[in-house]
Amino acid sequence: MLAPAVPAAAAPAGADGTAPVAPRERAAAQAPAAQPAGAWAAGTRAYLVISTPANVAAAKTAVTSNGGTVFASYDAIGVIVAHSASATFASTLRSVSGIQQVGATRTSDVPADAYNPALPANPAQSATTLTETNRWDMTRIKADKAWAVTTGSPSVKVGVLDTGVDDQHQDIAPNFDAADSASCAYGKADTRTGAWRDVDTHGTHVAGTIAAAKNGKGVIGVAPGVKLASVRIAEPGTTLFFAENTVCGFMWAGDHGFKVTNNSYYTDPWQFNCPDNLDQAAIIEGVRRAQEYAESKGSLQVAAAGNSNMDLADKKTDTESPNDSTPVTRTITNACLDIPTELPGVVTVSAMGNGDVKASYSNFGRGVVDVSAPGGDGASGVYSTLPGGKYGNKNGTSMASPHVTGVAALIASANPALTPADIRARLSGDATDTACPSDARCTGTTTNNSFFGEGQVDALKAVGGTTTPPTGKYFENTADVAVPDNTTVESPITVSGVTGNAPAALKVGVDIKHTYRGDLVVSLVAPDGTVYLLEDFANSDSADDVAKTYTVNASSEAANGTWKLRVQDVATQDTGKIDAWNLTF
Numbered sequence: 001m002l003a004p005a006v007p008a009a010a011a012p013a014g015a016d017g018t019a020p021v022a023p024r025e026r027a028a029a030q031a032p033a034a035q036p037a038g039a040w041a042a043g044t045r046a047y048l049v050i051s052t053p054a055n056v057a058a059a060k061t062a063v064t065s066n067g068g069t070v071f072a073s074y075d076a077i078g079v080i081v082a083h084s085a086s087a088t089f090a091s092t093l094r095s096v097s098g099i100q101q102v103g104a105t106r107t108s109d110v111p112a113d114a115y116n117p118a119l120p121a122n123p124a125q126s127a128t129t130l131t132e133t134n135r136w137d138m139t140r141i142k143a144d145k146a147w148a149v150t151t152g153s154p155s156v157k158v159g160v161l162d163t164g165v166d167d168q169h170q171d172i173a174p175n176f177d178a179a180d181s182a183s184c185a186y187g188k189a190d191t192r193t194g195a196w197r198d199v200d201t202h203g204t205h206v207a208g209t210i211a212a213a214k215n216g217k218g219v220i221g222v223a224p225g226v227k228l229a230s231v232r233i234a235e236p237g238t239t240l241f242f243a244e245n246t247v248c249g250f251m252w253a254g255d256h257g258f259k260v261t262n263n264s265y266y267t268d269p270w271q272f273n274c275p276d277n278l279d280q281a282a283i284i285e286g287v288r289r290a291q292e293y294a295e296s297k298g299s300l301q302v303a304a305a306g307n308s309n310m311d312l313a314d315k316k317t318d319t320e321s322p323n324d325s326t327p328v329t330r331t332i333t334n335a336c337l338d339i340p341t342e343l344p345g346v347v348t349v350s351a352m353g354n355g356d357v358k359a360s361y362s363n364f365g366r367g368v369v370d371v372s373a374p375g376g377d378g379a380s381g382v383y384s385t386l387p388g389g390k391y392g393n394k395n396g397t398s399m400a401s402p403h404v405t406g407v408a409a410l411i412a413s414a415n416p417a418l419t420p421a422d423i424r425a426r427l428s429g430d431a432t433d434t435a436c437p438s439d440a441r442c443t444g445t446t447t448n449n450s451f452f453g454e455g456q457v458d459a460l461k462a463v464g465g466t467t468t469p470p471t472g473k474y475f476e477n478t479a480d481v482a483v484p485d486n487t488t489v490e491s492p493i494t495v496s497g498v499t500g501n502a503p504a505a506l507k508v509g510v511d512i513k514h515t516y517r518g519d520l521v522v523s524l525v526a527p528d529g530t531v532y533l534l535e536d537f538a539n540s541d542s543a544d545d546v547a548k549t550y551t552v553n554a555s556s557e558a559a560n561g562t563w564k565l566r567v568q569d570v571a572t573q574d575t576g577k578i579d580a581w582n583l584t585f
């Protein structure tokens with residue numbers, strides 16, 4: 001399930017605009033052989049039938065001999081996706097020699113759509129007037145500085161295992177890899193054109209954070225030069241992510257050369273799968289084998305920690321499962337795993353708000369969380385792409401995970417020979433240590449604790465870059481200036497000791513905190529009163545903050561004197577402040 005997206009202000013997972021924090025949103029294969037609609041019957045359930053790879057043929061025979069059909073088979077890992085309407089199917093197969101485990105993957109019927117899947121809608125596209133700016137989440141992880149080292153290589157493929165991706169979005173189309181995209185809904189790869197498209201909004205938002213193109217419009221992803229492939233593992237209507245879908249997604253990732261996959265979901269219908277339950281034990285084993293297969297082929301999996309504000313190192317109760325029928329309250333232990341985020345080898349990501357703070361909704365856990373990244377919280381949402389050429393904010397660990405996936409893609413671009421284990425180590429080793437706040441739930445040290453793991457990812461350090469100090473004379477004003485509604489304010493900097501005129505490439509660094517930058521017009525005022533427009537944000541630009549360096553041809557101006565940053569707020573409801581600004585001559 002999509003880890004519930006947390007409200008950017010709280011809304012249900014997958015909502016546009018300010019979306020709620022969710023407990024996380026929730027290989028070479030062929031298009032599904034279309035079975036006649038009549039092959040489906042009420043009561044049909046899906047199962048993972050697990051054997052050794054050498055016994056797969058015998059296991060398939062046992063399935064068909066005992067009231068089941070083989071819907072899909074992953075022979076390399078000994079996992080069969082079987083369907084049956086027999087209530088005794090699982091118990092009967094568990095007694096068959098050579099079959100190691102059998103588990104139902106859902107507590108609801110397989111939809112009839114599984115046998116003849118409808119293609120997702122292809123949304124009409126809207127053009128945008130938004131221009132790219134360095135958003136707060138990108139500057140926090142120094143992605144904007146990392147781009148001076150690499151924006152990512154098109155030879156690096158990143159898989160978005162999610163609700164699908166709008167491949168025709170203006171910020172995604174330049175980097176989209178249709179040849180390696182598919183749907184894995186129901187557990188079988190569907191390669192028909194468009195099968196990978198979004199049945200929600202979540203996957204498109206995630207994709208933009210990873211690799212929205214650096215094309216002058218909209219937003220920029222962490223790794224805007226890499227290739228994006230969509231593997232839709234959410235089913236239409238429910239947007240649930242069942243185990244067979246995840247198995248299919250990981251196998252596809254391994255067989256199609258994905259260097260990294262992003263997994264902002266948990267495997268439905270169980271928020272936690274417990275090994276003492278026969279069905280859930282099979283889910284753990286099947287997904288674990290598929291993840292190991294993908295990693296053996298060179299693919300690193302990154303996953304969201306979840307949005308239940310829960311200590312994953314001290315599990316006690318699950319009240320949300322099964323989510324495909326009627327949830328019950330059950331006692332659980334740490335042996336029960338959130339799949340795939342708690343599988344060995346998977347990078348588990350917690351979410352931070354706009355600052356060195358755990359996002360209010362984010363799961364945590366000493367020894368569980370590996371690293372952290374911006375996921376948004378409240379009014380500070382993560383702004384990214386939405387289907388139909390649109391943009392909007394969402395909050396959640398689902399939004400934090402793709403930041404880490406993007407950094408992993410940059411690492412792979414700068415160091416093509418690195419293995420998944422190498423990239424994992426680089427993500428953790430180069431993360432910025434983040435100390436525990438005054439919260440008794442946060443345990444550990446500054447270098448490794450339950451809230452942030454080994455710290456917030458640092459894209460610049462991860463690709464071997466360094467922060468270069470300004471080369472010219474540098475002047476800064478860090479005094480806060482409030483920006484009320486429908487008001488124009490100014491912040492001054494007095495420049496002295498600079499000979500002659502200002503340069504033709506005067507650098508103006510701006511850091512404005514504001515909850516709706518579409519309200520803002522930002523200008524530089526020279527000592528003689530000449531006004532240089534830096535940016536008039538589109539009224540529809542609902543993103544937070546302005547963190548950007550502008551270049552101004554001020555060569556006709558005397559350098560010495562009082563320069564001013566002028567900020568005009570042209571609307572009501574949202575306010576902010578000039579946090580700091582600077583000039584580099």
